[in-house]
Amino acid sequence: MPGHLVLIALGALAVIVLTEIVAAALPVVIVITVVPPEEREALARLLAACDSSRRLRLWPALRLAVRERRRQLTTSRS
Incomplete structure (x- = not known):
């Protein structure tokens, strides 16, 4: 049971980190492609x-x- 909680916590952390990376990179990519x-x-x-x-x-x-x-x-x- 504790192993499952660790996996869930790591999964949630990975989603948060990926969301932050996309949120930071997406505007820059848009500027580079549009401007x-x-x-x-x-x-x-x-x-x-x-x-x-x-x-x-x-x-x-x-x-x-x-x-x-x-x-x-x-x-x-x-």
Whole structure:
């Protein structure tokens, strides 16, 4: 019986670790595949300015970056 509990605990830990890895890697993969290479450096600088914490909260920073980019595009068209 205690052996089963250990296996269940290890399984739960593995699921948590995998979830954290996917949650951290997925936004980066999306940025790499969607953002044109010539705009990645500017996006990286903007993300760094938006969130300087140890653990980057990527989704809020990306939303702010998209808003800023849309503002730039609107300004340049006018």
